[in-house]
Amino acid sequence: MRASGYAGIVAAALAVLCGCTVQPPDGGDGRGHSPVRVELPRGTPGGRSAPDGTAPVPGPSAVETVPPHIVYTRGDTGTGVRELQARLRQVAWLYDGPTGTYDDLTAQAVAGFQGRRGLPRTGETDAVTWRRLVGMTHRPGKWELYLMGGQPAAAPDARCLTGRVLCISKSSRTLRWMIDGRTVSTMSVRFGTQYTPTREGVFHVYWKSRDHYSTLYHSPMPYAMFFSGGQAVHYSYDFAARGYAGGSHGCVNVRDEAAIADLFAQVRSGDKVVVSW
Incomplete structure (x- = not known):
């Protein structure tokens, strides 16, 4: 038996006799691997992939929970927010707009929608809220997206x-x-x-x-x-x-x-x- 192998056996025996355990460095798994952390991809509306809101962090220690991924929140603007507002109108949670700006009225509508369905009333559109809303509505057409105006003018006649x-x-x-x-x-x-x-x-x-x-x-x-x-x-x-x-x-x-x-x-x-x- 090589000297290094013999030394390893002796070290292990001493650890048992002393009532100790050998800890892997840096919280790893004993094979030189650090704990793996799962990074959620940014979910997007319109039929593309989105996370389910939580994901466990594997490893030997206690399981952590990644917070729900936020798709839209206050201050966001653009066509995606306009689609969110149009879908909220379809289920009678929003009556203004769509405006394309995630304002206080939109946040209140989202919170109401979340509360009615047993979701945390954050007022932010996370991936779980978005998928639930998409499942209850249809993709809005152009006229629904621009109910209050704001669409680009057509090329002049x-x-x-x-x-x-x-x-x-x-x-x-x-x-x-x-x-x-x-x-x-x-x-x-x-x-x-x-x-x-x-x-x-x-x-x-x-x-x-x-x-x-x-x-x-x-x-x-x-x-x-x-x-x-x-x-x-x-x-x-x-x-x-x-x-x-x-x-x-x-x-x-x-x-x-x-x-x-x-x-x-x-x-x-x-x-x-x-x-x-």
């Missing part, structure tokens, strides 16, 4: 590239105020319902009425710019309050009062109006 034009797109639900092909301002708009659709085509502003009131529908139409019969671009209190949950009687509604007040001051009678899909 070719008929909008000359002169002074209110260039209105039904597909992106936006209005561009353009002068000689340059976009001066952009705002979200709402249109008529299927029973009272907003007419498409090329028109001209023929009358402006700052404090107009509809005697037909008994509702205010401030900053009205009439372009086709009784149809006008105007500010809508209902649009500001409910977003795309409602619709007009054919008019082009604007929800940003400051924006349309500024627009009203610039637009002249005779300016072109182009309404296209």
Whole structure:
């Protein structure tokens, strides 16, 4: 037997006699390996992989628990947050937005959703909360994601590239105020319902009425710019309050009062109006 092997046997025997045990260095397993720590990958929405929220740390010592991975939290912005908000609207936990910003209202909605399902009411969207919400909802379409506006404006219609034009797109639900092909301002708009659709085509502003009131529908139409019969671009209190949950009687509604007040001051009678899909 080699001397090193003999020395090892003697050391082990002495340890037993003295009532001691041999500890592996650095909390390892006695074979030169340190404890393995599992690092959770960052979970993402939209059908990609996400952790289940907890994972044990293997090793000879007591098992540790990795905190639930946070997918979204207060202050986050972007299309992912917009999708979260749209899904919360589907299950009636959020009524504002989607805005694309994880604000206090979103946190309150998430906490309510979590509490109803026996999850910790953190207000943060962790992987477990996200998967539970996805399982109860459908993937939101474009209109659901932009219920309160904010989507990019469509490329301007070719008929909008000359002169002074209110260039209105039904597909992106936006209005561009353009002068000689340059976009001066952009705002979200709402249109008529299927029973009272907003007419498409090329028109001209023929009358402006700052404090107009509809005697037909008994509702205010401030900053009205009439372009086709009784149809006008105007500010809508209902649009500001409910977003795309409602619709007009054919008019082009604007929800940003400051924006349309500024627009009203610039637009002249005779300016072109182009309404296209």
